[in-house]
Amino acid sequence: MQTDISIVVPLYNEEESLPELTEWIEKVCTEHGYSYEVIMVDDGSTDDSWDVIQELAQNNSNIKGIKFQRNYGKSAALNEGFAAAKGNVIITMDADLQDSPDEVPELYRMVTVDGFDLVSGWKKVRYDNAVTKNLPSKLYNAVNRSISGIKLHDMNCGLKAYRKNVIKSIEVYGEMHRFIPVLAKAAGFRKIGEKVVQHRPRKYGESKFGWERFINGFLDLLSVQFISRFGKKPMHLFGTLGTIMFLLGFGFVLWLVISRLMGGADYGLTNRVTFYISLVTMVLGTQFFLAGFLGELISRSAADRNSYLIEKKIGLDK
Numbered sequence: 001m002q003t004d005i006s007i008v009v010p011l012y013n014e015e016e017s018l019p020e021l022t023e024w025i026e027k028v029c030t031e032h033g034y035s036y037e038v039i040m041v042d043d044g045s046t047d048d049s050w051d052v053i054q055e056l057a058q059n060n061s062n063i064k065g066i067k068f069q070r071n072y073g074k075s076a077a078l079n080e081g082f083a084a085a086k087g088n089v090i091i092t093m094d095a096d097l098q099d100s101p102d103e104v105p106e107l108y109r110m111v112t113v114d115g116f117d118l119v120s121g122w123k124k125v126r127y128d129n130a131v132t133k134n135l136p137s138k139l140y141n142a143v144n145r146s147i148s149g150i151k152l153h154d155m156n157c158g159l160k161a162y163r164k165n166v167i168k169s170i171e172v173y174g175e176m177h178r179f180i181p182v183l184a185k186a187a188g189f190r191k192i193g194e195k196v197v198q199h200r201p202r203k204y205g206e207s208k209f210g211w212e213r214f215i216n217g218f219l220d221l222l223s224v225q226f227i228s229r230f231g232k233k234p235m236h237l238f239g240t241l242g243t244i245m246f247l248l249g250f251g252f253v254l255w256l257v258i259s260r261l262m263g264g265a266d267y268g269l270t271n272r273v274t275f276y277i278s279l280v281t282m283v284l285g286t287q288f289f290l291a292g293f294l295g296e297l298i299s300r301s302a303a304d305r306n307s308y309l310i311e312k313k314i315g316l317d318k
């Protein structure tokens, strides 16, 4: 039998919220007649989350659990949950009851009827601290939009819905859970939408991410952009930078030599600013080239150097 929806819930120390969350999900799904599964990924919680999950699973066969030996982070949890998911639509949701299961039907409809590959939640009204969370988050999302070119207001929202082949074709690793839309876009999935979702104040437990998320997030965005644009052809970036640098340096050298020959400067070469500029730029240019060659060597031996995502075939075996 087919499963309509897989709800993947990554969690870390959320024992108090889980019973309420699963009860609510169950209510929504039975009301709408969905066949569903809830996959709870306990990321090495140090409280009793796993015991709670075991108990919930005993009483409801739609509830499944994965427990990590230690804490690996939200990306790892999502990746494992995605691998296990059987549903046609996969919905991710935070465990802390800040995301409302009442959003599930509309998210499901947007993927199955409107044809979105990915729908991201947008917490338009937030119940978090304005200074430490909301303001930085707005700024961060604006930078994100301009660098990635994906017009989402709230890229990091935990509540998202995906068509099955989206999550089966991307790998979420490191801290990349913040950029799943960027990964999806890089894999060729274009229909990315957003839905305003309710955000509720945290009822139990405590927040797990602080301000460092913005710095780490920004660095990760640069990596993900770099990898998706130049990951398979690093020389195109480093070679261009290297050429520009080297030519710049070489131009300065020529200028130095010519002006010397014309007798323009009668003091020593090493006393001139241009000498140092040309020295630095030529050395840097060579370094860029080296980085490019090394990058090419690495990407040439990467296991996925020839793996493509095939959407359809005709007249050939699948």
Ligand SMILES: Nc1nc2c(ncn2[C@@H]2O[C@H](COP(=O)(O)OP(=O)(O)OP(=O)(O)O)[C@@H](O)[C@H]2O)c(=O)[nH]1
Binding pocket: 010, 011, 012, 013, 014, 041, 042, 043, 071, 072, 073, 074, 075, 077, 078, 093, 094, 095, 096, 098, 128, 158, 202, 206, 207, 208, 209
């Ligand atoms: N798997 C996993 N999940 C985590 C980890 N840290 C937090 N989470 C879960 O990620 C979700 C969001 O974490 P929160 O601490 O609520 O983050 P927040 O600061 O409240 O963020 P908002 O909900 O956007 O306000 C919750 O379900 C957490 O249990 C972790 O290290 N691993």
Ligand SMILES: [Mg+2]
Binding pocket: 094, 096, 098, 202, 207
């Ligand atoms: Mg939260």
